[in-house]
Amino acid sequence: MSAGAPVPTGADALAEPGILVLDVGGNAVKFKLSSGEERRKFPSGPGLTPERMVEKVLEESGDWRFDRVSIGCPGPISGDRIALEPVNLGPGWCAFDFAAAFGRPVRLVNDAAMQALGSYEGGKMLFLGLGTGLGAALVIEGAVLSLEVAHLPYKAGRTFEDYAGRRGLERMGKRRWRKAVRDIVERLRAALVADHVVLGGGNAGLLEEMPEGCRRGHNRNAFLGGVRLWEGGVRVL
Numbered sequence: 001m002s003a004g005a006p007v008p009t010g011a012d013a014l015a016e017p018g019i020l021v022l023d024v025g026g027n028a029v030k031f032k033l034s035s036g037e038e039r040r041k042f043p044s045g046p047g048l049t050p051e052r053m054v055e056k057v058l059e060e061s062g063d064w065r066f067d068r069v070s071i072g073c074p075g076p077i078s079g080d081r082i083a084l085e086p087v088n089l090g091p092g093w094c095a096f097d098f099a100a101a102f103g104r105p106v107r108l109v110n111d112a113a114m115q116a117l118g119s120y121e122g123g124k125m126l127f128l129g130l131g132t133g134l135g136a137a138l139v140i141e142g143a144v145l146s147l148e149v150a151h152l153p154y155k156a157g158r159t160f161e162d163y164a165g166r167r168g169l170e171r172m173g174k175r176r177w178r179k180a181v182r183d184i185v186e187r188l189r190a191a192l193v194a195d196h197v198v199l200g201g202g203n204a205g206l207l208e209e210m211p212e213g214c215r216r217g218h219n220r221n222a223f224l225g226g227v228r229l230w231e232g233g234v235r236v237l
Contacts, residue, residue, distance in 0.1 A: 017065040017066050017067035017068075018033045018034040018035035018036070018064070018065065018066050018067075019033070019034040019066060019067075019068045019069070019070060019226065019227050019230060020032075020033055020034075020057075020061060020064065020066040020068070020069045020070070021033075021034065021069075021070045021071075021072075021222070021223045021226030021227060022057060022069065022070065022071045022072065022226070023072050023111060023114070023115075023219070023222045023223070023226075024044065024053065024071060024072060024073045024074070024086075024089075024111065025044060025074065025088075025111065025131075026044060026045065026074065026086070026088030026089065026132055027043065027044060027045070028041045028042065028043055028044055029041060029042055029043075029044050029048070029053055029056070029057065030219075030222075031057055031060075031061065032223045033061070033064045033066060034066075034223075034226075034227045036064075039220075039223070040060055040061070042056055042060065044088075044089060045088070045089070046088065046089065046090060047090050048089050048090045049089075049090040049091065049092050049093075050090075050092055050093050050096040050098070050101070051092070051096070051101070052090070054098070054101040054102060058102070066104070067104055067105075068104055068105050068106075068107075068230060069098070069099075069102050069104050069105070069106045069107070070106075070107050070108075070109070070114070070225075070226030070227070070229045070230070071098060071106060071107070071108045071109070071226075072109055072110065072111035072113070072114035072115070072222055072225070072226065073086065073093070073108065073109075073110065073111055074086045074087075074088070074089075074110070074111050074133075074135070075087075075110065076110065076146065076148060077108055077109055077110050077113075077146065077236075080099075080106070080107065080108045081094065081108070082094050082096070082108070088132070107226075107229045107230065107236075109144075109146070109225075109229060109236055110135070110137065110146035111129075111135060111222065112127060112129045112135025112136055112137045112146060112147075112200075113127075113137040113144045113145070113146040113225075113236065114222050114225040114226055114229070115127065115129065115135075115137075115200050115217065115219070115221050115222040115225055116137035116138070116139050116144060116198065116200075116225065117137075117139060117144045117224075117225035117228050117229065117234065118220075118221030118222055118223065118224035118225030118226070118227075118228060119139075119198045119200065119217045119218075119221045119225070120139045120144075123140075123195035123196060124138070124139075124140045124192075124193065124194050124195045125138070125139045125140075125194060125195065125196055125197070125198060126138055126188060126189055126192055126194035126196075126197045126198070127139065127197070127198045127200060127217065128164075128184075128185065128188065128197060128198070128199055128200070128201075129200045129201035129204075129217075130164060130165075130181065130199060130200070130201040130202070130203040130204045130206075131165070131166070131201035131202045131203060132165060132166045133150050133161050133165045133166075134149070134150040134160055134161040134164045134165050134184075135150070135200075135201065136148075136149045136150065136188070138192060138194070142231075142233045142234050142235060143234075143235045143236075143237055144234070144235070144236055144237065145237040147192075149188060150165070154184070160184055160188075163177070163180040163181075163184060164177075164180060164181050164184050166203070168180060169203060169206070174206060177206075178206070178207055178208065181207065181211070182211045185197055185199070185211045185214060186211065189213060196213050196214070196215065197211070197213055197214040197215075198214070198215055198216075198217040199211075199214050199215070199216060199217060200216075200217030200218065200219065200221070201217075201219075202219070204216055204217065
């Protein structure tokens with residue numbers, strides 16, 4: 001997939017507004033302008049409301065020019081609205097109007113889907129984010145679909161997330177966690193008939209080697225995914 005027209009740099013970046021891309025997580029809100037390399041962030045957590053998030057972003061990006069906003073948030077998204085309150089953030093996210101708050105057009109997508117879109121290089125790609133939980137998305141020729149597989153039953157009365165997420169890592173230790181991740185990747189890849197798998201998230205670096213058919217993703221790909229959301233051929237399903 002093309003990343004679109006080259007983003008302006010230097011003096012051109014000052015003359016032309018860019019896309020502001022936000023990656024909202026349970027520990028931090030990270031944001032970047034499409035026309036530059038600098039990334040900024042501030043802590044999030046259970047006390048972060050959407051009002052405070054927008055206020056803080058606008059305060060800390062006051063020297064940036066942008067005319068569109070892309071936001072990756074945890075949890076299911078429906079019609080540019082958050083369908084369920086994120087468990088690791090403050091209240092009020094479902095009913096919040098981000099476009100009105102920013103005063104600009106906004107595209108809102110699941111955070112795993114945004115990173116998946118930025119990681120896409122062709123074919124039918126499954127993205128799995130190994131972090132606090134287990135994020136998942138499927139990308140096929142510019143169409144990205146967020147998957148809610150984390151809470152499907154796996155074994156011993158526990159879910160995929162109970163094994164592949166942070167709780168599983170803490171409960172089992174690295175060796176058994178790595179074995180569980182390999183098994184989960186193989187099962188989901190087979191079930192979704194994916195050509196290949198990208199493993200992202202903060203804990204992907206704990207894998208000593210990539211399972212067969214997998215490659216390592218990078219958190220920075222979320223910012224590229226946020227830019228790609230505005231391309232004409234991209235569809236969020």
